[in-house]
Amino acid sequence: MTDIMQVDGLTFRHNDKKRWLKKPEIFELGPIDLTVQRGETIAIIGENRAGKSLLAKLLVGAIPADEGVIELNSHKYLAKYNQLNSQQKRTHDIRMILQHSSESMNPSVPVGRVLDEPLRLNTKLTEAERKPLIEEMLTKVGLLREHYYFYRHMLSDGQQQRVSLARAIILRPKVLIADEPFAALDPSIRSQTVNLILKLQQEMGMAFIFISHNLGIVRHIADRVIVMENGHIVEEGKTETIFRWPEHAITKKLIVAYQSLITTNTIGE
Amino acid sequence: MPQFSLYEEEFHPSPWQRTWVAFRSSHIAIGGLILLGFFVVFSVFAPIVSPYNPAEQNIDSLLIPPSWETSGSITHLFGTDPLGRDVFSRIIYGCRTTLGSGFLMVVLAMLIGVSIGTFAGMLRGVRSSIVNHLLDALMAIPTLLIAIIIVAILGTGLVNSMWAITLALIPQFVHRTRTFVRAEMKKEYIMSSKLDGANRWQLFVHSILPNMTEMLVVQGTVALSIAVIDVSALGFLNLGAQSPLAELGAILGNGLDVAYLAPWNVALPGITIFLLVLSINIVGDGLRSALRKRVSH
Numbered sequence: 214m215t216d217i218m219q220v221d222g223l224t225f226r227h228n229d230k231k232r233w234l235k236k237p238e239i240f241e242l243g244p245i246d247l248t249v250q251r252g253e254t255i256a257i258i259g260e261n262r263a264g265k266s267l268l269a270k271l272l273v274g275a276i277p278a279d280e281g282v283i284e285l286n287s288h289k290y291l292a293k294y295n296q297l298n299s300q301q302k303r304t305h306d307i308r309m310i311l312q313h314s315s316e317s318m319n320p321s322v323p324v325g326r327v328l329d330e331p332l333r334l335n336t337k338l339t340e341a342e343r344k345p346l347i348e349e350m351l352t353k354v355g356l357l358r359e360h361y362y363f364y365r366h367m368l369s370d371g372q373q374q375r376v377s378l379a380r381a382i383i384l385r386p387k388v389l390i391a392d393e394p395f396a397a398l399d400p401s402i403r404s405q406t407v408n409l410i411l412k413l414q415q416e417m418g419m420a421f422i423f424i425s426h427n428l429g430i431v432r433h434i435a436d437r438v439i440v441m442e443n444g445h446i447v448e449e450g451k452t453e454t455i456f457r458w459p460e461h462a463i464t465k466k467l468i469v470a471y472q473s474l475i476t477t478n479t480i481g482e
Numbered sequence: 483m484p485q486f487s488l489y490e491e492e493f494h495p496s497p498w499q500r501t502w503v504a505f506r507s508s509h510i511a512i513g514g515l516i517l518l519g520f521f522v523v524f525s526v527f528a529p530i531v532s533p534y535n536p537a538e539q540n541i542d543s544l545l546i547p548p549s550w551e552t553s554g555s556i557t558h559l560f561g562t563d564p565l566g567r568d569v570f571s572r573i574i575y576g577c578r579t580t581l582g583s584g585f586l587m588v589v590l591a592m593l594i595g596v597s598i599g600t601f602a603g604m605l606r607g608v609r610s611s612i613v614n615h616l617l618d619a620l621m622a623i624p625t626l627l628i629a630i631i632i633v634a635i636l637g638t639g640l641v642n643s644m645w646a647i648t649l650a651l652i653p654q655f656v657h658r659t660r661t662f663v664r665a666e667m668k669k670e671y672i673m674s675s676k677l678d679g680a681n682r683w684q685l686f687v688h689s690i691l692p693n694m695t696e697m698l699v700v701q702g703t704v705a706l707s708i709a710v711i712d713v714s715a716l717g718f719l720n721l722g723a724q725s726p727l728a729e730l731g732a733i734l735g736n737g738l739d740v741a742y743l744a745p746w747n748v749a750l751p752g753i754t755i756f757l758l759v760l761s762i763n764i765v766g767d768g769l770r771s772a773l774r775k776r777v778s779h
Contacts, residue, residue, distance in 0.1 A: 275677055309677060316670040320777045321497075321692040330688065331678040362494035366778050380674070 217420055218307075218388050220247040223281035225271055225444075242267055242444035244281065249388060252414065255422045256435035256452070258467060264444040265424045266312065269390050272422070273309040285387065305335050308386040312393050314377040318365045324351075324376055325361035331384050347383070354379045355409060371402040378406070382413060389414075391423040395430060407434060428471040432456055440464045497776065504772035511768025517761035525578040532571035533559070536728040540566035545744045561746050563737065569747065573754050575728035580717075581758065583640065584709040587648045588702055595655020596698070600690075602656065603663025604682055614660060617653040625650035626712050633721045640729065643722035647712045651705050658701050659694070666690050696773040703766025707759045714755050730755050 224243040242264045249255060257265050270276045272283065285306050311317040318327055328347045332338055338346070348358045354375040365373065374394065381389055394410075395403045407430060414421050425431050431438060431452070438455045440448040440463060448461040459465045495503070505511055524531060540562070547554040548561040548569075560569035602613040620628070625647065632646035666672060666689075675689045716722030717731030725732065730751050737747030 273677060275673055309674075311670050311674055313670055317674045319671045319675075319689055319692065321695070322689070326688075330675060330680065334679045334684065359494070364777060377674075 215251050216248050217251045217253075217286065218247075218249040219284040220245060220249075220272070221282045221284070222246065223268075223271055223278055223283070225267060225276070225278050240264070240444060242271070243278075245446060247439075247446075249420045249422065251387075251420060252418050253420045253437065254414070254435050255420070255437045255439060256431040257422065257424045257439045257441060258426070258428065258431060259441035259463065260467075263441040265441055266392050267444075268441070269309065269392050269422070269424060272388075273307050273390055275309070305384050306387045308381040308384060308389055310374075310377045310381050310389070310391040310394050312396075314373045314394075314397075315365065315370060317377055318373060320365045322364075323361065324356075324363050324368070327376065328380055328383055331380060335384055350379045350383050353413070354382075355405070370397055371399075371406070374398060374402075374406060375409075378410070378413075382417065382419075385417060386419055388420045388422065391421070393424055393426070395425060395427060403430075428456075428467065429475075440467070500776045501769075501772045504775040505768055508768050508771065510764060511772070514761045514764025514768060517757060518765050521577055521581060521758055521761065524574050525581050528574050528578045532568075532574045534568035534571040536567060536572045536575040537726050538567060542566070545740065547744070548746050548750070560750050561744070563733075563747050564740050564744070569733075569750060572728045572733055573730070573751055576730040576733050576751065577754065577758065579640070579723060579727065579729040580710055580713050580731070580755075583644050583713055584706050587644055587651060587709045587713075588705045591648050591651035591705060592655055592698065592702055595652045596659045596694075598652075599656040599659025600663050600686060603660040604667065604686070610660075613656070617656050620653045621657060625708055626715055629712055629716060630719075630721065633716065638721050638724065640717075640723040640727060643713065643716040647709055647716075650712075651709065654705065655701060658697060662694060662697050663690060666693060696770060699773060700766060700770045703762055703769070707762045707766075710755070710759055710762065730758075 222244040224241070224245075226241050245268060257268065259265050267276070271278045318324075325344075325347055328350065329343055332343045332346065336343075344361075348361060351358055351360055356372060356375055356379070360368070360372070360376075368376065374397075378394075381391075389410075391410075395406060398406060410421065411434060413419075423435075435452045438448075438450065438452050439446055440455070440461060442461075442463045448455065448459070448464045455464060456468060459468045505515075543558065543562050544566045545564055546558050546562045549556045549559050551561075554561060558568050558570065560573065563569055563572070598613065602610050628650040629643065629646040632649060633643050636642040636645065663686075672685060672689055675685055680688065713722060713729070714731030714734070717729045718735040720732075720735060723729035723732045725736070734748060734751040734755070737744070737751065741748045
């Protein structure tokens with residue numbers, strides 16, 4: 214396995230200056246160091262307000278960081294600046310599924326145009342070449358070709374999730390980042406989506422970083438687990454190691470809470 | 483799902499077709515549309531449909547009552563005014579002037595207002611708040627009052643009053659657009675378009691503008707009815723269109739002198755203004771609900 218992405222000293226400071234009648238809010242993230250290998254699945258867990266979503270947004274470049282370097286395939290990005298040309302490459306290689314897939318879809322633009330946007334902005338394909346690609350991607354994520362003409366309000370939550378997934382992988386990224394991708398789905402759709410992502414990951418060899426509160430899924434699909442608290446990585450390791458021999462207090466709490474939910478008897482006994 | 487090979491739907495209605503289907507389901511909206519279409523057709527084809535020249539004076543037929551009265555004649559459908567001009571032709575040409583200038587003013591005000599508003603909405607900090615607060619202060623004054631002040635400076639006349647009303651309409655467009663763009667910029671779909679690498683212009687054209695049609699239609703029809711009322715009001719007050727030019731408000735103002743003698747000179751142009759504004763408002767309302775239904779069921 215080769216390193217595909219390396220993150221060094223990624224830092225973010227909440228720069229909400231003290232204002233009149235308002236207490237300054239202080240939140241600092243990092244410095245975060247992280248290596249991601251090709252085809253690897255990494256789970257980020259932690260309590261609310263631990264900075265998980267912020268880390269995901271920093272990695273993908275949605276929020277500019279204050280310091281730090283992201284190295285992707287020996288191409289360095291200063292996380293601090295998002296210059297246009299380096300940003301272009303980055304959008305191509307690191308893609309993200311946002312937390313609320315229904316809000317991340319424009320309500321008055323049909324699915325086809327939503328999926329067309331990343332291609333139009335990042336590739337030199339003509340319109341005639343883009344359409345079959347979009348249709349292929351739609352069938353790949355388990356939708357029909359005619360969903361090309363559908364609007365947001367005609368799709369269910371699970372279908373919207375699939376559209377966001379298609380949008381993220383249509384550029385064949387090296388790294389896919391997802392912020393609670395399975396939270397709003399029912400168990401059967403959730404396992405379908407998990408399997409879909411795993412299958413696509415195998416086909417395309419991309420690394421998958423996801424944030425989740427569902428430790429069952431984390432244990433099931435993640436190769437490595439990162440535990441965060443107050444903007445810092447407090448523990449990091451192989452999934453089984455973390456689940457069997459948690460060291461940090463927060464990790465222990467999370468694992469114990471998870472295990473107390475699992476009952477030994479199953480239905481039918 | 484990919485294992486099934488299903489037939490594809492052959493026909494996908496375009497966004498405008500969906501809007502039309504939703505619009506058609508409201509009878510009141512259709513009624514308003516027919517009425518407005520009637521006015522538009524008469525305004526566009528005024529030289530063909532009007533029986534007389536609106537400025538032509540005929541001393542032999544002064545103050546003839548409308549055709550449905552016993553002393554009226556069918557040669558002058560709506561009767562004549564104190565100078566012997568045919569009221570029906572004058573109303574048709576009046577619609578043309580009032581409605582046409584209204585459309586022009588709204589389109590111009592919308593173009594200017596939406597561009598300024600978009601800039602103000604996408605910018606942050608001092609520049610944005612300067613635009614905002616200056617124009618909000620202007621919005622506190624009624625448009626008609628601003629228009630009267632501007633006409634007082636520029637002088638009377640239809641063209642001057644048109645400029646005045648256009649200038650008075652712009653702040654509302656700026657304000658609405660700015661609020662709307664600011665609210666949209668915070669939404670997640672803008673974030674995902676940004677992650678696709680869209681710059682501000684692309685964000686506006688491909689992500690915000692499709693969502694803005696509803697707001698633009700609502701604001702546009704409101705502005706159109708305000709424009710029609712203001713043009714007629716200025717004409718009525720003798721500040722807008724001057725006498726030989728047929729304009730609904732000016733016709734109404736001229737008719738006021740003989741209101742007791744010949745009430746149709748006041749009533750007919752008044753009813754026309756009322757119906758015109760009513761149909762604009764009904765169509766605007768129908769369009770708004772149709773556009774809303776299009777994106778949410």
